[in-house]
Amino acid sequence: MLDHHLTEQSPLERGSTQATLAVSTVIFALRPDDESRLMTLWLPLVRRTRDPFLGLWALPGGWLPADEELASAAARTLRETTDLSPRYLEQLYTFGDIDRSPGVRVVSVVYWALVRSEVAERASVGENVRWFAADSLPLLAFDHNRVVEYALWRLRTKVEYARIAHAFLGDTFTLAQLREVHEAVLQKALDPANFRRSMEASGSVISTNQHVAGARHRPARLYRYDERAAEHDPPEPTL
Amino acid sequence: MLDHHLTEQSPLERGSTQATLAVSTVIFALRPDDESRLMTLWLPLVRRTRDPFLGLWALPGGWLPADEELASAAARTLRETTDLSPRYLEQLYTFGDIDRSPGVRVVSVVYWALVRSEVAERASVGENVRWFAADSLPLLAFDHNRVVEYALWRLRTKVEYARIAHAFLGDTFTLAQLREVHEAVLQKALDPANFRRSMEASGSVISTNQHVAGARHRPARLYRYDERAAEHDPPEPTL
């Protein structure tokens, strides 16, 4: 990195034009669809108040301050937009096509985050912030449609579903709730019996002795996510 | 991206300090170890000719020109360092810790690449460029030890071994050669019989009618990589 043996001066020193760095975040929450009652993925977008793409919806984000870490900038952006804290935050990809922003060269480091479903319900929604169903977005500013598409792909092909599902839920949950999250993300029904066995075998959940009563059927046992299960391989170089 | 509803001016406009963008590449080749005869992973490093970390070895890279695509910059860097063209090139991660470069804020978009083994043999090696065994590197400049470690992890946990192995080989290859690549990357021996079946079942290789004679055993059939097999899911948002 920096210069190699064919030594160049810093672009700042030679005063050349250079790219500008931005950080954006794709924020997913799980909410029941207004009509179908099924849990689906939603994400908040902000309306552009200036050119380019004035009036269009875009991912929350901003320029990277020189004294702020990348992940911190993503988390801050998330907080400023939704008043929420991420339960999961990971770098997605860096988009830097020359023509992705008219006129200026902008390179965007994009993160993706998961937030709690119930909490997202009462999240700040104003004139310039709105939640959209992830599968039916309007035309977005910049290359953000492509960005969201890639984030969805990553979410759905992630191996560690357990950690993702946990991010969407509370600290304790029934296996039915956990299964519902998996089904929403994977977009297919799962066999309750087999799901139970595979979860218990994976060791990513711990059974408690508590149960939830009140429904007109056998009470479901509550489970807790096992933090130690995340100690497998580094999905992020840092960890 | 860019500014959101809490509108900020561009950092350029307000003249604030901002991070500088660099692109680096981890370049892997497969070469027989000098002693053990076994195929192992090697990568080229360049010696720093200026501060910081003067004299230490570092990944090839450079500042990002405002008019060059990220992947192009990575490929150019690779060519300038090794006189080689990448057979595989993919974005790895973006490293941006505040303190990773003393004094200045540098954000590095890192790519990883694979090059042909035989070709890497006669690759340019000078005073300031040298190939190292990937598993026993010296102390590198910046956070490059961590970067290489992450690149190795990504290489070894990639699902599409077929495409990776193909990048290391020529257009046609025997299953023994293909197996040797897999064994080197995965660092474990594979059963020849089972390997053959799993490869043929995967559909990622196509059998030709050519054979290689000359060895004092039954001639091995040559195979060809099936490009169509890569049409599964987008590992890169672009493709």
Added chain:
DNA sequence: CCAAAAGTGTTGAGAGTACACCCATGC
């Protein structure tokens, strides 16, 4: 008692592993 979801048992198909065995070549 009945409906509904929690939870258990059983079976079969397919993938992966271990390993015995045959085939074709150079020497």
Added chain:
DNA sequence: GCATGGGTGTACTCTCAACACTTTTGG
């Protein structure tokens, strides 16, 4: 022939999907 890897056959294990069945609650 014999050594050496190329290539085939086969049996065993393990995971996972399918689905019948039992359990426990509310009404």
